[in-house]
Amino acid sequence: MIYLDNNATTPIEPLAVEAMLPFLRDSFGNPSSGYAIGREAKKAVSIAREQVASLIGAQPDEIIFTSCGTEADNTAIESAIRAYPERRHLVIAATEHDAVINYCTHLEVSRGYEVTVLGVDSGGRIDLDELESAIRPNETALVSLMWGNNETGVLHPIAEASAIAEAKGALFHTDAVQATGKVPMNLSQLPVHYLAISGHKLHAPKGVGVLYVKKNVRFQPLLIGGGQESHRRAGTENVPYLVALGVAAECARQHLESHASPSDDPVRQLRDRFESEVVSRVEGVHINGNPVHRAPNTSNIRIDGVDASGAIILLDQRGICCSAGSACTTGALKPSHVLTAMGIPGQQARESLRISFSRFNSGSELDAALEAIEATVVKLRSLRPGGIVA
Numbered sequence: 001m002i003y004l005d006n007n008a009t010t011p012i013e014p015l016a017v018e019a020m021l022p023f024l025r026d027s028f029g030n031p032s033s034g035y036a037i038g039r040e041a042k043k044a045v046s047i048a049r050e051q052v053a054s055l056i057g058a059q060p061d062e063i064i065f066t067s068c069g070t071e072a073d074n075t076a077i078e079s080a081i082r083a084y085p086e087r088r089h090l091v092i093a094a095t096e097h098d099a100v101i102n103y104c105t106h107l108e109v110s111r112g113y114e115v116t117v118l119g120v121d122s123g124g125r126i127d128l129d130e131l132e133s134a135i136r137p138n139e140t141a142l143v144s145l146m147w148g149n150n151e152t153g154v155l156h157p158i159a160e161a162s163a164i165a166e167a168k169g170a171l172f173h174t175d176a177v178q179a180t181g182k183v184p185m186n187l188s189q190l191p192v193h194y195l196a197i198s199g200h201k202l203h204a205p206k207g208v209g210v211l212y213v214k215k216n217v218r219f220q221p222l223l224i225g226g227g228q229e230s231h232r233r234a235g236t237e238n239v240p241y242l243v244a245l246g247v248a249a250e251c252a253r254q255h256l257e258s259h260a261s262p263s264d265d266p267v268r269q270l271r272d273r274f275e276s277e278v279v280s281r282v283e284g285v286h287i288n289g290n291p292v293h294r295a296p297n298t299s300n301i302r303i304d305g306v307d308a309s310g311a312i313i314l315l316d317q318r319g320i321c322c323s324a325g326s327a328c329t330t331g332a333l334k335p336s337h338v339l340t341a342m343g344i345p346g347q348q349a350r351e352s353l354r355i356s357f358s359r360f361n362s363g364s365e366l367d368a369a370l371e372a373i374e375a376t377v378v379k380l381r382s383l384r385p386g387g388i389v390a
C-alpha cells in the first residue's frame with residue numbers, strides 16, 4: 001500500500017505510539033487523582049502541552065486540549081460570539097472546512113446570526129481589501145480564516161488578515177488543522193486569538209485536537225463540567241493520545257527546524273517532483289491552487305477527461321490511496337465547494353485528484369504512484385466514448 005492521502009489522516013509517528021503505550025497499560029491514572037499514577041498522568045499531559053506550545057510558538061497555558069479539530073473550531077466560534085453577545089456578525093471564507101462553514105450556517109439558520117462569506121480568486125486566496133470592508137466595527141464578533149486548505153493546500157495570508165481583524169476590533173480565529181507542522185508558526189508574533197489543530201493530521205491518533213487561545217482573550221467553554229484544562233474544557237483527559245500528540249508535535253517541530261529553508265524540505269521535494277513529472281508524463285494535467293502559497297505536502301491536480309472517482313477506484317486496485325476533493329466529500333456527487341469557489345467548473349472539479357504526502361513517503365513510492373497514475377489515465381481515457389482523448 002502506498003499512502004498518499006495525508007490530508008485525510010496520517011500514519012501515527014512510531015515514537016508517538018511507543019510513548020503512549022505505557023499510558024494504555026500500567027500508567028492508566030486520572031490526571032485529577034492525587035496519588036502516584038494520577039500525578040504521573042498529570043505530568044505527562046503537562047509535557048504534551050509544552051510540546052504542542054513549542055511547535056506553534058505559544059505559551060503552554062494558551063493550549064486547550066480537545067477531542068478533535070472540529071471541536072476546536074466550534075469552540076472558537078462559540079466562544080467569540082458568547083464573549084461579545086451584542087455582536088451578531090461573522091466573516092469566513094468560501095473555502096473553509098465544514099467544521100467552520102456548517103457551524104456558521106447553524107448560527108445563521110437557528111440563531112439569527114449574519115455571516116459574510118468571502119470569495120476567493122482562481123488560486124484559492126481571499127482578497128485582503130474585501131476582508132477589510134467586510135469587517136463591521138462593533139458588529140463583527142469573529143473572522144475565521146483557515147491557514148491551509150485541506151483540498152488544495154492553499155495558504156491564506158494569516159499575518160496580514162489577523163492584523164486587519166485586530167485593527168477593526170474583531171476577534172480572529174484560524175483553522176490551522178492542515179497547516180500545523182507543515183509551515184513554521186509563531187503565535188507569539190501574531191494577533192491570532194484562536195487557532196485549531198487536529199492530532200491525526202500531524203501523525204498523532206484520531207480523536208484528539210487543540211484549541212490555542214491567546215492569553216487575555218475572552219474565552220467561554222463549550223463543554224461545561226469538571227475543572228479540567230483550567231476550567232476551559234471539561235472532561236477527563238485522553239492521556240495516551242495527548243502523550244502521542246505531544247511527541248508528534250515535537251517530531252514535527254524538529255522536522256521544520258532541520259529543514260528551515262523551504263527548498264530543503266524533503267516533503268516539498270517529493271510534492272514538487274510529483275507535479276513536474278506528472279505534468280510531463282501525462283497529457284492534459286493542470287495544477288489547482290496558488291502555486292506559491294501552498295502547503296508543501298499537497299497537490300491537487302486536474303486531469304482532462306479523467307473522472308477522479310473512477311481514478312481513485314483504479315488506483316486503489318493498484319494499492320495507491322489518494323482522494324478526490326476532501327475525504328468528507330468522497331462518495332458525494334456534488335463537486336467540491338473549494339474548487340467551485342475558485343471558479344473551476346463542475347466537470348473539471350470532478351476531474352480533480354488530491355495527492356498529499358508526508359515525511360513517511362519515499363521517492364520509490366512516488367515513482368510507483370506516477371506509473372500507476374499514468375496507466376490509470378490511459379485506461380480511463382480509452383473507455384471514454386470516442387477513445388483516447390487528451
Ligand code: PLP
Nearest residue numbers: 068069070097099150177178198
Ligand atoms: N479543519 C480542516 C481544514 C480539516 O481538514 C479537518 C479534517 O479533515 C478538520 C478541520 C476537522 O478535524 P477533525 O477530523 O479532527 O475533527
